[in-house]
Amino acid sequence: MTSFEEFAKVCNKVEGIPGSLEMTSVVAGFLREVDDEELGIVTRFIMGSVFPVWSSQELGIGPSLLYAAISKASSLPVKRIEGFVKETGDVGLAAEKAMESGKTHLNLFSEGELSVSDVYSRFKKIATLTGKNSQDSKIKNLQYLFGTAKPGEAVYIARLSIEEMRIGVGEGIVRNAISEAFGVPVGIVERGYMLTNDFGEVAYTAKKEGEQGLLKLGIEVGRPLKMMLAQVASGINEAVGEMGLVAVEWKFDGARIQVHKNGDKVTIYSRKLEDVTASLPDVVSSVKKHVNAEKVILDGEAVALGKDKRPMAFQEILRRFRRKHDVAATAQEIPLHFYLFDILYLDGESLIDEPMEVRRKKLESVCDPEVLAVQTVTGNVSEIEDIYGKALAGGHEGVMLKSPDSLYMPGKRGKNWLKLKPVMETLDLVVVGGEWGEGRRANFIGSYLLACRDPDSDRLLTIGRVATGITDEQLSDLTAIFKELVISESAKNIDFEPEVVFEVAFEEIQKSQNYKSGYALRFPRLVNVRSDKSAQDSDSIERVEQLFIGQKGR
Ligand code: AMP
Numbered sequence: 001m002t003s004f005e006e007f008a009k010v011c012n013k014v015e016g017i018p019g020s021l022e023m024t025s026v027v028a029g030f031l032r033e034v035d036d037e038e039l040g041i042v043t044r045f046i047m048g049s050v051f052p053v054w055s056s057q058e059l060g061i062g063p064s065l066l067y068a069a070i071s072k073a074s075s076l077p078v079k080r081i082e083g084f085v086k087e088t089g090d091v092g093l094a095a096e097k098a099m100e101s102g103k104t105h106l107n108l109f110s111e112g113e114l115s116v117s118d119v120y121s122r123f124k125k126i127a128t129l130t131g132k133n134s135q136d137s138k139i140k141n142l143q144y145l146f147g148t149a150k151p152g153e154a155v156y157i158a159r160l161s162i163e164e165m166r167i168g169v170g171e172g173i174v175r176n177a178i179s180e181a182f183g184v185p186v187g188i189v190e191r192g193y194m195l196t197n198d199f200g201e202v203a204y205t206a207k208k209e210g211e212q213g214l215l216k217l218g219i220e221v222g223r224p225l226k227m228m229l230a231q232v233a234s235g236i237n238e239a240v241g242e243m244g245l246v247a248v249e250w251k252f253d254g255a256r257i258q259v260h261k262n263g264d265k266v267t268i269y270s271r272k273l274e275d276v277t278a279s280l281p282d283v284v285s286s287v288k289k290h291v292n293a294e295k296v297i298l299d300g301e302a303v304a305l306g307k308d309k310r311p312m313a314f315q316e317i318l319r320r321f322r323r324k325h326d327v328a329a330t331a332q333e334i335p336l337h338f339y340l341f342d343i344l345y346l347d348g349e350s351l352i353d354e355p356m357e358v359r360r361k362k363l364e365s366v367c368d369p370e371v372l373a374v375q376t377v378t379g380n381v382s383e384i385e386d387i388y389g390k391a392l393a394g395g396h397e398g399v400m401l402k403s404p405d406s407l408y409m410p411g412k413r414g415k416n417w418l419k420l421k422p423v424m425e426t427l428d429l430v431v432v433g434g435e436w437g438e439g440r441r442a443n444f445i446g447s448y449l450l451a452c453r454d455p456d457s458d459r460l461l462t463i464g465r466v467a468t469g470i471t472d473e474q475l476s477d478l479t480a481i482f483k484e485l486v487i488s489e490s491a492k493n494i495d496f497e498p499e500v501v502f503e504v505a506f507e508e509i510q511k512s513q514n515y516k517s518g519y520a521l522r523f524p525r526l527v528n529v530r531s532d533k534s535a536q537d538s539d540s541i542e543r544v545e546q547l548f549i550g551q552k553g554r
Pocket residue numbers: 227229230249250251252253254255256257301341373400419
């Protein structure tokens with residue numbers, strides 16, 4: 001058994017190391033030492049995930065539940081815990097402080113020490129708790145962990161509870177550490193992860209069976225793979241110049257699905273690899289009807305088509321994906337159609353290392369045309385322009401330009417899949433808040449809360465957060481600028497004087513209860529810091545409303 005204390009010590013050590021090479025070798029050394037049965041768990045824990053990426057298990061622990069558990073374990077009021085969080089800016093350090101200064105009920109629970117497996121078993125238990133009284137039971141289980149832990153361990157129990165380790169160990173370091181620990185090539189470790197979506201399993205296999213074992217890891221029906229992603233195309237001419245022949249498909253305005261069929265059992269996963277089968281009975285029955293294969297994994301897009309056969313707004317689809325009750329009624333209100341455009345596995349055979357042309361033939365051989373995305377392979381620019389025009393006229397987003405000889409790269413965004421869509425206008429928004437980053441970005445403000453103006457009341461109305469499009473260099477420059485503008489800080493959240501204006505691009509404006517403006521931005525990214533503008537020059541809520549109304553498909 002590996003004690004959790006040992007794990008905490010390694011985390012603490014890693015946290016103090018500035019360079020990734022040294023970090024990797026410390027992690028590798030630890031992976032080598034850990035007992036077999038805990039290797040998988042430790043490999044995930046160290047990067048802040050309790051369960052494999054593909055797993056639909058979720059802890060469901062938010063800050064208030066965590067603070068309640070620390071409060072109970074330390075016999076300090078929740079307010080004190082919140083105070084510690086404010087003071088340290090970190091739930092881990094706050095837990096440590098609480099356990100040091102409060103009275104722990106250690107002996108009530110156990111006199112022994114926690115092992116890594118003990119912590120994992122509690123987390124597994126917590127993930128099974130749902131429903132009415134689950135909050136209390138979750139708190140009790142967490143309280144047990146804090147009550148048994150030493151203060152130095154409490155740091156990492158708290159951080160694992162919210163799956164944010166803040167020690168700078170991400171997928172890259174874990175991949176390299178597995179390679180170093182067990183003497184297997186990095187590329188083979190990467191491949192194993194791509195196929196299994198679980199570094200825990202990869203580490204265990206590397207240890208037990210080495211390179212040969214890793215090469216035997218494969219795709220399994222029922223275990224989702226990350227989806228291949230697309231880059232923005234610079235233009236049709238450029239794509240044809242690059243690829244020669246291009247496989248052109250509509251870029252459907254919907255939500256990604258990965259369909260797993262094993263005989264009569266159909267499971268649907270969302271882009272985030274959540275199991276959304278229960279919410280999509282119509283998709284399930286349509287798969288059964290139109291997919292003629294025993295065991296297969298398919299990739300596609302689910303679209304909500306309105307009466308006019310145009311796609312409904314993205315958030316309508318999300319309503320379907322998130323629905324837990326009254327599923328049938330919602331399915332009637334928002335019927336889903338889907339278009340399949342790829343096949344990753346068929347009857348015992350992985351297809352991801354086959355070129356797209358070959359996969360496409362297999363796809364066509366198992367799916368009825370009703371559920372197939374039409375694909376045209378051409379090198380003719382005006383033909384592609386024509387398809388693009390039709391896709392937009394149909395209310396869809398644009399086209400995908402895919403390289404016919406490309407392999408399927410799970411989780412990768414490369415130049416073999418390009419997306420072409422009209423450029424949306426940008427909004428100039430005032431930054432009113434921020435959040436400290438994670439991992440490598442822990443010392444920087446990683447995301448910024450944005451607002452537009454309400455000219456009538458002269459108030460600022462929040463509209464979303466932006467965290468992408470910010471270069472490393474900008475990150476440190478911006479952090480320096482915003483440090484001067486801090487009004488208040490609590491946990492990871494910071495409020496700023498509204499002085500800096502960001503020009504932000506986005507995919508779509510959505511209605512939202514989460515922000516004061518009543519709107520939210522889908523996929524916002526920073527385009528420019530508009531140092532030429534002040535808060536008064538930022539865009540108004542009217543402009544947001546106009547853009548919302550002017551969006552296609554509405
Ligand atoms: P984006 O979300 O803008 O990065 O664009 C990529 C997304 O477009 C994918 O994740 C899919 O959800 C969606 N999509 C729609 N139609 C297609 C298609 N024919 N091929 C691949 N992806 C598509």
